[in-house]
Amino acid sequence: MTAPAPISAALFLHTLGDSVVTLDGQPLTWPAHSAEELLWYLHAHEGGAYRADVLAELWGLEDTPAAANRFRVALCRLRATLGSADAVTEVRGRYALHPAILAQSDTAALHAGLLGARFARDDAEREEALRRALAVADGDYLPGVRGDWADAARAHHRAARVRAYVALATLHCARRECPLAALALTRAVECDPLIGEDHHQRLMTCLAATRGKYEAVEHYRRYCRYLREEVGDTPMSETACLAERIKQGEVPCADTMLAAPATGSLPFLGR
Incomplete structure (x- = not known):
């Protein structure tokens, strides 16, 4: 046989x-x-x-x-x-x-990178693993494929991409690499606009510090519009207060500790 x-x-x-x-x-x-x-x-x-x-x-x-x-x-x-x-x-x-x-798939490479970041020995190894994970993440899972089963899998892999971007932003923020942190957080909210509101707050502070108050306030307005049109909700009062402070010319990251936590507090990177 x-x-x-x-x-x-x-x-x-x-x-x-x-x-x-x-x-x-x-x-x-x-x-x-x-x-x-x-x-x-x-x-x-x-x-x-x-x-x-x-x-x-x-x-x-x-x-x-x-x-x-x-x-x-x-x-x-x-x-x-x-x-x-x-x-x-x-x-x-x-x-x-x-x-x-x-x-032999890009999703396997994405999750392998996240797992490598979770068990990395130091920040350099962790960043390398995260970048390997994100190198294959070019968009949503099976775009155009319909069905509840596809939607569930799409949400699962999207969440993995978001975790990778947030973890990368955390590393950059801990090293005060503000432009890189802002870029990673921007990618995270592009993947999932309904990411935790604290991440939108962090992005606003990063944008205020790196690109100026107009960019930060514009992000806040886009977020408000998204919540109103897609969710029927409004931002938290803390987010509105942060936007007002930025409008007045403050750069909150330096004096409110809204920057990312220390490396030891990286978001969960499991599957």
Whole structure:
């Protein structure tokens, strides 16, 4: 009996800012859209998923014989496209991408970088790990893919990107590298405008110190507009007071300790 072909090390799954699989740098051609859909669903469910759940959540189907046949065809095409019968494993009814394929993706690199930062021996090693993580984070997870399952995975990976940017800002802020701290915080709030309001406050103080009060107040106004239009809420009174102080020409970072905490207080960087 012929052994299954090994998982190609030249495969790579691009999911952040894109949704494409490459082999030796060239995009794969999919024989059917259902095979590609199954790939991304399984990528979003690293622990695997039962056939009935795949059918219901991905295609809105009940687990009938006809639907089960559709699943088998999509699975066969997916394995063939990825070049190995082991590309998707099945254990006690749960289907999952092979760990080697999961490891060959940008999300794996993102979370590996965060884990490396968490256990880094010093600030230099921590910063290097964070930059490795963010180097692959070009955008949202599987942009354009719809479904509650995709939204949940998108939020998970977005939160990881935000944690990386906030941790990087914390490092820069502790070293009083204000422009770099402002840049990292700007990236964090761009990823998720609903990041904690304290981070918006920190960004306002960084902007006041590095780009002047007009930039800081403009960020505050954009934040107010976002909360009003998207959430139906208003900023906290502390944030409004901070904006007023900046309007009056204060640079609060130096005298209110709104700068980032010491390195030992880095945000949680776990998965």
